[in-house]
Amino acid sequence: MKQWLIVGILALFSANLAHAADQMRMAVTTSFHNSGLAEVLLPEVVRDLDLEVQLLVVGTGQALRLGRAGDVDAILVHSRDAEEAFLAEGYGTHRREIMYNDFVLVGPSNDPAGIADAETATNALQDIAAAGAGFVSRGDDSGTHKKELALWQEAGLDADTFGPWYRAVGAGMGAALNTASGLDAYILSDRASWLNFGNKSGLELLFAGDPVLFNQYAYLPVNPARHIHVKSDLAARLEDWLTSVRAQALIDEYRIDDETLFVFNAK
Incomplete structure:
Protein backbone atom coordinates (compact mmCIF):
# COMPACT_ATOMS: atom_id res chain seq x y z
CA MET A 1 0.00 0.00 0.00
CA LYS A 2 1.32 3.41 -0.92
CA GLN A 3 2.67 5.59 1.89
CA TRP A 4 0.38 8.50 1.08
CA LEU A 5 -2.69 6.31 1.46
CA ILE A 6 -1.51 5.00 4.82
CA VAL A 7 -0.82 8.51 6.06
CA GLY A 8 -4.15 9.76 4.75
CA ILE A 9 -6.12 7.02 6.48
CA LEU A 10 -4.28 7.63 9.74
CA ALA A 11 -5.04 11.34 9.42
CA LEU A 12 -8.70 10.56 8.91
CA PHE A 13 -8.94 8.31 11.96
CA SER A 14 -6.97 10.75 14.11
CA ALA A 15 -9.57 13.47 13.53
CA ASN A 16 -12.18 11.34 15.36
CA LEU A 17 -14.91 12.35 12.94
CA ALA A 18 -18.44 11.03 13.18
CA HIS A 19 -19.83 9.17 10.19
CA ALA A 20 -21.30 11.62 7.70
CA ALA A 21 -23.81 11.18 4.91
CA ASP A 22 -21.37 12.32 2.22
CA GLN A 23 -17.66 11.64 1.79
CA MET A 24 -14.97 13.17 -0.40
CA ARG A 25 -11.20 12.94 -0.68
CA MET A 26 -8.84 15.88 -0.51
CA ALA A 27 -5.05 15.89 -0.83
CA VAL A 28 -3.44 18.36 1.57
CA THR A 29 0.10 19.38 2.36
CA THR A 30 1.93 17.94 5.34
CA SER A 31 2.46 21.51 6.57
CA PHE A 32 -1.29 22.10 6.70
CA HIS A 33 -1.86 18.84 8.54
CA ASN A 34 1.10 19.31 10.93
CA SER A 35 -0.25 22.71 11.94
CA GLY A 36 -3.21 21.08 13.69
CA LEU A 37 -5.73 23.19 11.77
CA ALA A 38 -7.26 20.13 10.08
CA GLU A 39 -8.34 18.85 13.49
CA VAL A 40 -10.13 22.15 14.07
CA LEU A 41 -11.83 22.45 10.68
CA LEU A 42 -12.88 18.92 9.74
CA PRO A 43 -15.20 18.21 12.69
CA GLU A 44 -16.97 21.50 11.94
CA VAL A 45 -17.36 20.51 8.28
CA VAL A 46 -19.08 17.33 9.46
CA ARG A 47 -21.40 19.30 11.75
CA ASP A 48 -22.25 22.02 9.25
CA LEU A 49 -22.36 20.07 5.98
CA ASP A 50 -22.73 16.43 7.05
CA LEU A 51 -19.64 15.94 4.89
CA GLU A 52 -16.65 13.78 5.82
CA VAL A 53 -13.41 14.92 4.19
CA GLN A 54 -10.85 12.13 3.93
CA LEU A 55 -7.37 13.64 3.90
CA LEU A 56 -4.43 12.32 1.92
CA VAL A 57 -1.49 14.05 3.57
CA VAL A 58 1.38 14.54 1.12
CA GLY A 59 3.66 17.22 -0.29
CA THR A 60 2.34 19.67 -2.87
CA GLY A 61 3.98 17.83 -5.78
CA GLN A 62 2.37 14.53 -4.80
CA ALA A 63 -0.98 16.24 -4.12
CA LEU A 64 -0.98 17.61 -7.67
CA ARG A 65 -0.10 14.16 -9.03
CA LEU A 66 -3.05 12.68 -7.13
CA GLY A 67 -5.26 15.35 -8.67
CA ARG A 68 -3.95 14.59 -12.16
CA ALA A 69 -4.71 10.90 -11.61
CA GLY A 70 -8.22 11.62 -10.34
CA ASP A 71 -7.47 9.99 -7.00
CA VAL A 72 -8.91 12.93 -5.05
CA ASP A 73 -11.77 15.37 -5.52
CA ALA A 74 -9.83 18.50 -4.54
CA ILE A 75 -6.43 19.61 -3.31
CA LEU A 76 -5.22 22.22 -0.82
CA VAL A 77 -1.62 23.21 -1.54
CA HIS A 78 0.85 26.11 -1.49
CA SER A 79 2.96 26.48 -4.61
CA ARG A 80 1.40 28.94 -7.05
CA ASP A 81 3.53 28.15 -10.11
CA ALA A 82 2.79 24.43 -9.78
CA GLU A 83 -0.91 25.15 -9.17
CA GLU A 84 -1.15 27.31 -12.28
CA ALA A 85 0.52 24.59 -14.35
CA PHE A 86 -2.07 22.11 -13.00
CA LEU A 87 -4.86 24.42 -14.15
CA ALA A 88 -3.25 25.13 -17.52
CA GLU A 89 -3.13 21.38 -18.18
CA GLY A 90 -6.88 21.18 -17.54
CA TYR A 91 -6.73 19.08 -14.39
CA GLY A 92 -8.32 21.66 -12.10
CA THR A 93 -11.39 23.83 -12.63
CA HIS A 94 -10.04 26.91 -10.85
CA ARG A 95 -7.82 28.12 -8.02
CA ARG A 96 -9.32 29.72 -4.88
CA GLU A 97 -7.05 31.34 -2.31
CA ILE A 98 -8.06 30.44 1.24
CA MET A 99 -5.43 31.61 3.75
CA TYR A 100 -1.77 32.44 4.15
CA ASN A 101 1.08 32.41 6.61
CA PHE A 214 4.90 34.86 1.99
CA ASN A 215 3.10 31.49 1.87
CA GLN A 216 -0.33 31.31 0.21
CA TYR A 217 -2.58 28.24 0.46
CA ALA A 218 -5.11 27.61 -2.30
CA TYR A 219 -7.96 25.19 -2.97
CA LEU A 220 -8.22 23.54 -6.39
CA PRO A 221 -11.18 21.27 -7.30
CA VAL A 222 -10.29 18.47 -9.70
CA ASN A 223 -11.87 18.88 -13.14
CA PRO A 224 -14.75 16.40 -13.71
CA ALA A 225 -14.20 16.80 -17.46
CA ARG A 226 -10.91 14.94 -16.91
CA HIS A 227 -12.22 12.46 -14.35
CA ILE A 228 -15.97 11.96 -14.49
CA HIS A 229 -16.04 10.13 -11.16
CA VAL A 230 -14.78 13.05 -9.03
CA LYS A 231 -17.32 14.48 -6.62
CA SER A 232 -17.36 18.03 -7.95
CA ASP A 233 -20.62 18.83 -6.15
CA LEU A 234 -19.09 17.95 -2.78
CA ALA A 235 -15.88 19.82 -3.66
CA ALA A 236 -17.99 22.90 -4.41
CA ARG A 237 -19.83 22.58 -1.09
CA LEU A 238 -16.53 22.36 0.76
CA GLU A 239 -15.18 25.38 -1.12
CA ASP A 240 -18.22 27.45 -0.16
CA TRP A 241 -17.65 26.48 3.47
CA LEU A 242 -13.88 27.14 3.39
CA THR A 243 -14.51 30.65 2.06
CA SER A 244 -17.34 31.43 4.49
CA VAL A 245 -17.44 33.70 7.53
CA ARG A 246 -17.69 30.53 9.64
CA ALA A 247 -14.37 29.21 8.32
CA GLN A 248 -12.78 32.65 8.57
CA ALA A 249 -13.46 32.77 12.30
CA LEU A 250 -12.04 29.29 12.88
CA ILE A 251 -8.90 29.98 10.81
CA ASP A 252 -8.17 33.43 12.19
CA GLU A 253 -8.79 32.39 15.78
CA TYR A 254 -6.59 29.30 15.65
CA ARG A 255 -3.54 30.08 17.79
CA ILE A 256 -0.67 28.35 19.54
CA ASP A 257 1.01 30.15 22.44
CA ASP A 258 -1.07 33.21 21.48
CA GLU A 259 0.47 33.30 17.99
CA THR A 260 -1.71 33.26 14.87
CA LEU A 261 -0.87 30.38 12.51
CA PHE A 262 -2.92 31.36 9.45
CA VAL A 263 -4.69 34.44 8.12
CA PHE A 264 -7.87 33.96 6.11
CA ASN A 265 -7.87 35.86 2.79
CA ALA A 266 -10.47 34.17 0.61
CA LYS A 267 -12.30 36.49 -1.79
Whole structure:
Protein backbone atom coordinates (compact mmCIF):
# COMPACT_ATOMS: atom_id res chain seq x y z
CA MET A 1 0.00 0.00 0.00
CA LYS A 2 1.32 3.41 -0.92
CA GLN A 3 2.67 5.59 1.89
CA TRP A 4 0.38 8.50 1.08
CA LEU A 5 -2.69 6.31 1.46
CA ILE A 6 -1.51 5.00 4.82
CA VAL A 7 -0.82 8.51 6.06
CA GLY A 8 -4.15 9.76 4.75
CA ILE A 9 -6.12 7.02 6.48
CA LEU A 10 -4.28 7.63 9.74
CA ALA A 11 -5.04 11.34 9.42
CA LEU A 12 -8.70 10.56 8.91
CA PHE A 13 -8.94 8.31 11.96
CA SER A 14 -6.97 10.75 14.11
CA ALA A 15 -9.57 13.47 13.53
CA ASN A 16 -12.18 11.34 15.36
CA LEU A 17 -14.91 12.35 12.94
CA ALA A 18 -18.44 11.03 13.18
CA HIS A 19 -19.83 9.17 10.19
CA ALA A 20 -21.30 11.62 7.70
CA ALA A 21 -23.81 11.18 4.91
CA ASP A 22 -21.37 12.32 2.22
CA GLN A 23 -17.66 11.64 1.79
CA MET A 24 -14.97 13.17 -0.40
CA ARG A 25 -11.20 12.94 -0.68
CA MET A 26 -8.84 15.88 -0.51
CA ALA A 27 -5.05 15.89 -0.83
CA VAL A 28 -3.44 18.36 1.57
CA THR A 29 0.10 19.38 2.36
CA THR A 30 1.93 17.94 5.34
CA SER A 31 2.46 21.51 6.57
CA PHE A 32 -1.29 22.10 6.70
CA HIS A 33 -1.86 18.84 8.54
CA ASN A 34 1.10 19.31 10.93
CA SER A 35 -0.25 22.71 11.94
CA GLY A 36 -3.21 21.08 13.69
CA LEU A 37 -5.73 23.19 11.77
CA ALA A 38 -7.26 20.13 10.08
CA GLU A 39 -8.34 18.85 13.49
CA VAL A 40 -10.13 22.15 14.07
CA LEU A 41 -11.83 22.45 10.68
CA LEU A 42 -12.88 18.92 9.74
CA PRO A 43 -15.20 18.21 12.69
CA GLU A 44 -16.97 21.50 11.94
CA VAL A 45 -17.36 20.51 8.28
CA VAL A 46 -19.08 17.33 9.46
CA ARG A 47 -21.40 19.30 11.75
CA ASP A 48 -22.25 22.02 9.25
CA LEU A 49 -22.36 20.07 5.98
CA ASP A 50 -22.73 16.43 7.05
CA LEU A 51 -19.64 15.94 4.89
CA GLU A 52 -16.65 13.78 5.82
CA VAL A 53 -13.41 14.92 4.19
CA GLN A 54 -10.85 12.13 3.93
CA LEU A 55 -7.37 13.64 3.90
CA LEU A 56 -4.43 12.32 1.92
CA VAL A 57 -1.49 14.05 3.57
CA VAL A 58 1.38 14.54 1.12
CA GLY A 59 3.66 17.22 -0.29
CA THR A 60 2.34 19.67 -2.87
CA GLY A 61 3.98 17.83 -5.78
CA GLN A 62 2.37 14.53 -4.80
CA ALA A 63 -0.98 16.24 -4.12
CA LEU A 64 -0.98 17.61 -7.67
CA ARG A 65 -0.10 14.16 -9.03
CA LEU A 66 -3.05 12.68 -7.13
CA GLY A 67 -5.26 15.35 -8.67
CA ARG A 68 -3.95 14.59 -12.16
CA ALA A 69 -4.71 10.90 -11.61
CA GLY A 70 -8.22 11.62 -10.34
CA ASP A 71 -7.47 9.99 -7.00
CA VAL A 72 -8.91 12.93 -5.05
CA ASP A 73 -11.77 15.37 -5.52
CA ALA A 74 -9.83 18.50 -4.54
CA ILE A 75 -6.43 19.61 -3.31
CA LEU A 76 -5.22 22.22 -0.82
CA VAL A 77 -1.62 23.21 -1.54
CA HIS A 78 0.85 26.11 -1.49
CA SER A 79 2.96 26.48 -4.61
CA ARG A 80 1.40 28.94 -7.05
CA ASP A 81 3.53 28.15 -10.11
CA ALA A 82 2.79 24.43 -9.78
CA GLU A 83 -0.91 25.15 -9.17
CA GLU A 84 -1.15 27.31 -12.28
CA ALA A 85 0.52 24.59 -14.35
CA PHE A 86 -2.07 22.11 -13.00
CA LEU A 87 -4.86 24.42 -14.15
CA ALA A 88 -3.25 25.13 -17.52
CA GLU A 89 -3.13 21.38 -18.18
CA GLY A 90 -6.88 21.18 -17.54
CA TYR A 91 -6.73 19.08 -14.39
CA GLY A 92 -8.32 21.66 -12.10
CA THR A 93 -11.39 23.83 -12.63
CA HIS A 94 -10.04 26.91 -10.85
CA ARG A 95 -7.82 28.12 -8.02
CA ARG A 96 -9.32 29.72 -4.88
CA GLU A 97 -7.05 31.34 -2.31
CA ILE A 98 -8.06 30.44 1.24
CA MET A 99 -5.43 31.61 3.75
CA TYR A 100 -1.77 32.44 4.15
CA ASN A 101 1.08 32.41 6.61
CA ASP A 102 4.82 32.68 6.02
CA PHE A 103 7.97 30.63 5.81
CA VAL A 104 10.61 31.01 8.50
CA LEU A 105 14.23 29.95 8.88
CA VAL A 106 14.82 27.88 11.98
CA GLY A 107 18.21 26.82 13.30
CA PRO A 108 20.46 26.14 16.28
CA SER A 109 20.09 28.65 19.09
CA ASN A 110 23.81 29.52 18.89
CA ASP A 111 23.26 30.42 15.19
CA PRO A 112 26.71 29.45 13.84
CA ALA A 113 26.02 31.11 10.46
CA GLY A 114 24.73 34.32 12.05
CA ILE A 115 21.50 34.42 10.04
CA ALA A 116 19.59 36.30 12.72
CA ASP A 117 21.41 39.43 11.52
CA ALA A 118 20.76 38.83 7.81
CA GLU A 119 18.95 41.54 5.85
CA THR A 120 17.09 39.18 3.52
CA ALA A 121 16.19 35.50 3.26
CA THR A 122 18.67 35.02 0.41
CA ASN A 123 21.41 36.68 2.49
CA ALA A 124 20.59 34.21 5.29
CA LEU A 125 20.98 31.25 2.94
CA GLN A 126 24.22 32.65 1.56
CA ASP A 127 25.52 32.90 5.14
CA ILE A 128 24.57 29.26 5.82
CA ALA A 129 26.30 28.07 2.65
CA ALA A 130 29.41 30.16 3.32
CA ALA A 131 29.69 28.70 6.82
CA GLY A 132 28.98 25.15 5.64
CA ALA A 133 26.51 24.94 8.51
CA GLY A 134 24.17 21.97 8.62
CA PHE A 135 20.95 22.45 6.65
CA VAL A 136 18.05 20.01 6.31
CA SER A 137 15.94 20.13 3.15
CA ARG A 138 12.62 18.36 2.85
CA GLY A 139 13.70 17.14 -0.58
CA ASP A 140 10.19 15.85 -1.33
CA ASP A 141 8.86 18.12 -4.12
CA SER A 142 6.55 19.79 -1.59
CA GLY A 143 5.58 23.45 -1.67
CA THR A 144 8.12 24.12 1.06
CA HIS A 145 10.83 22.28 -0.87
CA LYS A 146 9.98 24.18 -4.07
CA LYS A 147 10.21 27.46 -2.15
CA GLU A 148 13.55 26.50 -0.60
CA LEU A 149 15.04 25.65 -4.01
CA ALA A 150 13.76 28.92 -5.45
CA LEU A 151 15.41 30.82 -2.59
CA TRP A 152 18.76 29.09 -3.16
CA GLN A 153 18.48 30.00 -6.83
CA GLU A 154 17.71 33.64 -5.97
CA ALA A 155 20.77 33.57 -3.72
CA GLY A 156 22.89 32.52 -6.73
CA LEU A 157 23.43 29.01 -5.38
CA ASP A 158 22.65 25.52 -6.70
CA ALA A 159 21.59 22.96 -4.10
CA ASP A 160 22.76 20.14 -6.37
CA THR A 161 26.35 21.25 -5.85
CA PHE A 162 26.26 21.38 -2.05
CA GLY A 163 28.47 19.21 0.14
CA PRO A 164 27.55 16.95 3.06
CA TRP A 165 26.43 19.92 5.17
CA TYR A 166 23.23 19.91 3.06
CA ARG A 167 20.94 16.97 3.77
CA ALA A 168 17.77 16.28 1.74
CA VAL A 169 15.59 13.87 3.70
CA GLY A 170 12.66 13.27 1.33
CA ALA A 171 10.11 13.63 4.13
CA GLY A 172 7.25 15.76 5.39
CA MET A 173 7.57 18.89 7.48
CA GLY A 174 7.34 17.21 10.87
CA ALA A 175 9.90 14.55 10.04
CA ALA A 176 12.24 17.14 8.52
CA LEU A 177 12.00 19.31 11.62
CA ASN A 178 12.78 16.27 13.77
CA THR A 179 15.88 15.63 11.65
CA ALA A 180 16.98 19.27 11.98
CA SER A 181 16.48 19.04 15.73
CA GLY A 182 18.57 15.87 15.92
CA LEU A 183 21.35 17.31 13.75
CA ASP A 184 21.28 20.82 15.25
CA ALA A 185 20.81 22.12 11.72
CA TYR A 186 19.03 24.94 9.89
CA ILE A 187 15.75 24.36 8.04
CA LEU A 188 13.07 26.28 6.13
CA SER A 189 9.65 25.68 7.67
CA ASP A 190 6.21 27.15 7.39
CA ARG A 191 5.39 29.10 10.54
CA ALA A 192 2.37 26.97 11.48
CA SER A 193 4.31 23.69 11.47
CA TRP A 194 7.09 25.27 13.50
CA LEU A 195 4.73 26.65 16.14
CA ASN A 196 2.98 23.28 16.47
CA PHE A 197 6.25 21.29 16.52
CA GLY A 198 6.80 19.63 19.87
CA ASN A 199 10.49 18.67 19.62
CA LYS A 200 12.12 22.08 19.30
CA SER A 201 15.07 21.09 21.52
CA GLY A 202 17.90 23.54 20.75
CA LEU A 203 16.22 25.06 17.69
CA GLU A 204 14.91 28.62 17.45
CA LEU A 205 13.15 30.73 14.88
CA LEU A 206 16.05 32.89 13.68
CA PHE A 207 14.87 34.70 10.55
CA ALA A 208 11.45 35.81 9.30
CA GLY A 209 9.67 38.82 7.86
CA ASP A 210 11.10 39.03 4.34
CA PRO A 211 8.13 39.52 1.92
CA VAL A 212 9.59 36.76 -0.29
CA LEU A 213 8.65 34.27 2.47
CA PHE A 214 4.90 34.86 1.99
CA ASN A 215 3.10 31.49 1.87
CA GLN A 216 -0.33 31.31 0.21
CA TYR A 217 -2.58 28.24 0.46
CA ALA A 218 -5.11 27.61 -2.30
CA TYR A 219 -7.96 25.19 -2.97
CA LEU A 220 -8.22 23.54 -6.39
CA PRO A 221 -11.18 21.27 -7.30
CA VAL A 222 -10.29 18.47 -9.70
CA ASN A 223 -11.87 18.88 -13.14
CA PRO A 224 -14.75 16.40 -13.71
CA ALA A 225 -14.20 16.80 -17.46
CA ARG A 226 -10.91 14.94 -16.91
CA HIS A 227 -12.22 12.46 -14.35
CA ILE A 228 -15.97 11.96 -14.49
CA HIS A 229 -16.04 10.13 -11.16
CA VAL A 230 -14.78 13.05 -9.03
CA LYS A 231 -17.32 14.48 -6.62
CA SER A 232 -17.36 18.03 -7.95
CA ASP A 233 -20.62 18.83 -6.15
CA LEU A 234 -19.09 17.95 -2.78
CA ALA A 235 -15.88 19.82 -3.66
CA ALA A 236 -17.99 22.90 -4.41
CA ARG A 237 -19.83 22.58 -1.09
CA LEU A 238 -16.53 22.36 0.76
CA GLU A 239 -15.18 25.38 -1.12
CA ASP A 240 -18.22 27.45 -0.16
CA TRP A 241 -17.65 26.48 3.47
CA LEU A 242 -13.88 27.14 3.39
CA THR A 243 -14.51 30.65 2.06
CA SER A 244 -17.34 31.43 4.49
CA VAL A 245 -17.44 33.70 7.53
CA ARG A 246 -17.69 30.53 9.64
CA ALA A 247 -14.37 29.21 8.32
CA GLN A 248 -12.78 32.65 8.57
CA ALA A 249 -13.46 32.77 12.30
CA LEU A 250 -12.04 29.29 12.88
CA ILE A 251 -8.90 29.98 10.81
CA ASP A 252 -8.17 33.43 12.19
CA GLU A 253 -8.79 32.39 15.78
CA TYR A 254 -6.59 29.30 15.65
CA ARG A 255 -3.54 30.08 17.79
CA ILE A 256 -0.67 28.35 19.54
CA ASP A 257 1.01 30.15 22.44
CA ASP A 258 -1.07 33.21 21.48
CA GLU A 259 0.47 33.30 17.99
CA THR A 260 -1.71 33.26 14.87
CA LEU A 261 -0.87 30.38 12.51
CA PHE A 262 -2.92 31.36 9.45
CA VAL A 263 -4.69 34.44 8.12
CA PHE A 264 -7.87 33.96 6.11
CA ASN A 265 -7.87 35.86 2.79
CA ALA A 266 -10.47 34.17 0.61
CA LYS A 267 -12.30 36.49 -1.79
